[in-house]
Amino acid sequence: MDKSPDLLSVPLGPYLVRGTLQLFVGMMAVSSLTLVDAWFIGKIGPQALQAIGFATPILLVGMNAILGLGTGITSVLGHELGSGGSSTQSARFAATILSLLLGGFLAFGGWLFNSWICEWMGVPVALQHLLNTYLYPMYGSWMFLAILMGQVNLVRAEGNTQTPLIVMIAVLIANILLDPLLIFGWGIIPALGLAGAGWATCLSLIIGILVAWGQGAGLAFGADSGFSKVTRRILKTAIPAGTSRILFPFAHGVTVQLLAQIGAGWVGAHAIGFRLDLTLLMIMVALSATIGPLVSMHAGASSWARLRKAIQIHWVMILILGGTLSVTLTSLAPWIGMVFTDSEPLQDQVATYYQLVPWGYIFHGGLITGVGILYALERPLVAWIISATHLFGVYVPLMLVCSNIWKSEGILLAWPISACIGCLGCWIYMNRLISE
Secondary structure: OOOOOOOOOOOHHHHHHHHHHHHHHHHHHHHHHHHHHHHHHHOOOHHHHHHHHHHHHHHHHHHHHHHHHHHHHHHHHHHHHHHOOOOHHHHHHHHHHHHHHHHHHHHHHHHHHHHHHHHHHOOOHHHHHHHHHHHHHHHHHHHHHHHHHHHHHHHHOOOOOHHHHHHHHHHHHHHHHHHHHHHHOEOOEOOOOHHHHHHHHHHHHHHHHHHHHHOOOOOOOOOOOOHHHHHHHHHHHHHHHHHHHHHHHHHHHHHHHHHHHHOHHHHHHHHHHHHHHHHHOHHHHHHHHHHHHHHHHHHHOOOHHHHHHHHHHHHHHHHHHHHHHHHHHHHOHHHHHHHHOOOHHHHHHHHHHHHHHHHHHHHHHHHHHHHHHHHHOOOHHHHHHHHHHHHHHHHHHHHHHHHHHHHHHHHHHHHHHHHHHHHHHHHHHHHHHHHO
């Protein structure tokens, strides 16, 4: 049964709301893999939380590279579907091959360069062995994640948000069941500690791949005319999208380094806050992922008036969602840390995080979706420049300055300020582009 709507005629408001909610639940499920890990790992002790704090920016490199490829796949396939192009099957086949190659490259690269990566991150000697037991299986999970996201992107480009929802919920349920089983052991199954969390993620993603196949979201093999051309088009968008996403973990790595100089507790608090943010702000990523295929297909069909209307509706949604999250999280700041740790100093540091960082949620959401729309319009170079300038032209310098003035609070405050600047620049350019 075809679960993909006709994006060129579907009512825009209801589709954006329904598609965003479906993808949010699904993406939150996948993002919650690390949050679930953090909750169970927190039961091991503060040292284990500090270890995964160093793992976060490393793992984000692989995840963001895979998401970058997904941006290229949905953009090109959406344009082909909207214009009625003859290379639709080639686009699907190219997406399959590129997903397999990227997953293998990331997994083997992580295993090969792990020692150098940990040294660059400044991982304390006392945490290195503990961290490695978690990272080695997590590197392998990149292969399975690339395959799974390849399956999901093929149906998402057609506007199908139901299948990704089903698949991602299956992954979350599997991880919730497997995490305590492998981390703490049960019966004849030994307690693997941090390594158990990594293996649980691998097994959960394999289950997701099987569920996706059962839903008809298999990988595509066999190409028609234009395979080479469509592959180049995907890479033309995917490489800037992937590298711009990979820049974020490097900027995040600078954040971790600065916090580590102030105290290891701040690294643990940031790990909790950052992972929770990754889950909550999936609503913005889901909105971007929902409107991306819509923009690509309408651009391919040259339906510009309807495209502008969709973007206006989507901006209103950002204001509502971002504002609601900001007020809610800052109000709950004193109690959030209690969910993850029994350490009172760590609870206070998590509270500080949520008194400052959430004020940038609206701007961060606007930046995420604005850059996503530029990729959907096949303006990858401009989108890359905006992302790179925001991170290393604004965020990192601002963080270095603020850390000298307000220490840990300055590091945290740099994010909402830089997000505001980046969001305004992105939306000024994008509005001029779609008005032409």
